[in-house]
Amino acid sequence: MNQSRMGIMNTARFVLATMLLLVVASGGTAIAQSAIGTVTTLSGMVLDQATLLPVEANYGVYDAQGKKIGQSRIASASDGYLVTGLKPGERYVIRVEDPRYLKQEHGITMPPSGTYTEVSKDITVRKLAAGSTFAMTPAPFDLKKTDVKSGTEDDLRMLAAMLVMNPSVRIQVLCYPDEDLPAKRAEEVSLQRASALKSFLQKEGVSAERISVKAAQSTDPLNPPPVRKGAKGKRYIGSVYITMTDV
């Protein structure tokens, strides 16, 4: 997998080096810099949000003015994607344009470097299919709290923006409590958390009728609380699942 990926990278480097050599040969370094300029390369994998495994996906690259650069491209499950010839300091948008996945876009500003630079960025995609479910990680709640955790707004805005780009998609929000509680209390916590997420998404432009909430009356059976103290970072917060109910 990585050998073929390295092959692509080496080919890109070879092409760039050859171009540089040709220009240098025809007029010197100063001309070479002005003719080609410093370029940067962006690469990474496209990952399924539910499994974090690499997948194939079609995508396009756009500049800051919204102009598409080149043709649509395909990221492969084995090699990921590779975009060469990007200008340092410029902002670009990678747009997932694949009927298998929700439309989404990711912005990136290439570093203002004076030398050739390779930048890595993984992209996660969500399957566009009724019944498709993904967990929100990290969960946007503090332990035993039901309001949206401060600092998680960026992740939630990305989710909202994706839903706005996919107006036919309807979702169901399911939040589990952090600990074993009586069924009625568990349901209260579950609904309060789901309602908090719904409110946030509404404020970000997703209409209320597209979001339903489901109550849980217990902790997550698929990811239950640990029975003993785990290593640091393994502090348990109840799972949050988003399921596409209609696409």
Added chain:
Amino acid sequence: MFRSIRVLTWAACATVAMLAMVVATHAQDRTYTTRIVGTHADEVLGVFVNQANTMVATCSLDETIKLWSLPDGKEVTTITGHTAQVNNLSFSGDDAQLVSGCSDGTVRIWDVPSGAPVHTLRGHQAEVIGVYWSPVDGSNIVASTSFDKTVKLWDAKLGIELKTLRGHSMQTNNVAYSYDGKYLASVSDDRTVVIWSTDMASKEPIMVLRGHQAPVLTALYSFDSKYLATSDEYGVVKIWSMPSGELLRTINAHTQLVQDVAFAEDNTTLVTASLDNTVKMWNITTGANTMTANVGVEVWSIDVTSNAEIIILGCADGTVRFMTDTASKSGPAKGR
């Protein structure tokens, strides 16, 4: 409310401890006295001493980072900005910056000692658990591990992600550079230790070390890069000869998980800390336990000054504790 009560309780306990006693610890080869130098508002998850032995940084479940002076233990500053528990941190080789990893999924770069934010690095798909700044002089490369199973390398100067290393089948817990700058070791819930080349063109593991029977929580190279210490959730510590990867020794060090270890500059003294409330010192060439101290509280994190004359503890009750060698004298700077 819950947190407020707990903070008050810990603060009261800490004050009592500071006023009432200096705890003498049981020791064999070395004797330490323990004191509480200050508190976080919640569990202290990471400790890192700078190269010059003049400062120690701690990070906590309270979402902050604190800097403390060495050897006196005065609080220098509190750094805020993360939006979840801060799991680990590491100074740059020149001590001018600090990197931290957080459960909010970010890696952040901070100026030292001002605490001003330099970069927020986003790219991991889950909680960031381990971070380590390359110890090579002048290096801007930072490594991080995450529950997304990857190891990522970042350029801390440009604020960009450089590459992703994939090889673990479960969440990665921590990462460490060798001090010669040639290797990177990552550890995982998949019970393996993976050794990577720091050559930026390389993405394949050099080797996979197997032997732990539980999730591996941390790894640390000795300063001469000849040994790698790893610890796991069962309290077991393993010593590997590097770069061969030969397993030299298995130490049933603790009865609870060992989240952190620290090498002294002699490259043979290893200090381990555990949720079993003890801190232990080992001679890794003989396997001898040269010091055991029951500090009465679960210890998440640990680091030492050059000769281990001061052992800094990050504890589950929110306290930062200094264990000072009763025969200590100022030593040279920590490092290679």
